[in-house]
Amino acid sequence: METRIERIKKHLHSSSYKLTPQREATVRVLLEHEEDHLSAEDVYLLVKEKSPEIGLATVYRTLELLTELKIVDKINFGDGVSRYDLRQEGAAHFHHHLVCIECGAVDEIQEDLLEDVEAVVEQRWNFKIKDHRLTFHGICYRCQDKDEE
């Protein structure tokens, strides 16, 4: 945890940004909720618990900055809010998501799975892929079990 913070700090410094207390508090919340897909408001409320003086706009600015530096990815599941997801260290590509249309749960797929598809797209459409977003909508294993009862 501390080492990841250190690395993020260096990442910021290398682009001549500082890891201010507010930014550090925000990063810590993201690290502590790596499994979740928090909205800016979610992050704000969690940061506020430890640093009550922080403002929502600062959280937005921090998330924007982290997105720019590709430390987090901004993603949108179709409800009205953007969600922010820490990128795995060293991951070349953004991971995928499984959104359950029954319970709303969001699970992650860390495996790439798209190598072949991307090769086809680059070739057939002559498109230089820099990033991707892949989300499946369906029924998660938990709700399938529930349905059987």
Next chain:
Amino acid sequence: METRIERIKKHLHSSSYKLTPQREATVRVLLEHEEDHLSAEDVYLLVKEKSPEIGLATVYRTLELLTELKIVDKINFGDGVSRYDLRQEGAAHFHHHLVCIECGAVDEIQEDLLEDVEAVVEQRWNFKIKDHRLTFHGICYRCQDKDEE
């Protein structure tokens, strides 16, 4: 064109909705701009050209209805607006998108390409896939040509 309108009309009727003049005007705009990825506001402005009395809220409600009936798909490319995309008739799955990070162009991929990936996901993650969203971000062929100049 007329036959597609007819089919959409029947689709609405089968769920006991009517194809009102406002709804028809909206559907026509979508049909006439099938290649584009219009926001609600875009649709509104285009509908207004032919039917100036229409209200923005009606366009929103119509798009929402069409989305519910899976006649259009609502998609979000990360700018602040939802975009609406007619589903190909008879298409089981939503098509994919190529978003150019230089010029902003959005191209479509109608081919599925995901069959293998979906088989893996259904099996390995025990997830019943109902739909998907796949978007690639990168440099389109037009901008690649431009860069070479």
Next chain:
DNA sequence: TTAATAAATTAAAATGATTGTTATTTAAAA
């Protein structure tokens, strides 16, 4: 160390997309 400068933050206001409300209109059913 101190004055000057730049970066970051707060708090509040502004913006822009989307949704809700109410009165009215239109269409369908009795």
Next chain:
DNA sequence: TTTTAAATAACAATCATTTTAATTTATTAA
């Protein structure tokens, strides 16, 4: 035709996000 329900227009309200202006914090140069 009368009644009822669905759909709409016009406007107000809401919600996420961004901007602004004043203030604070950190950094640099004297």
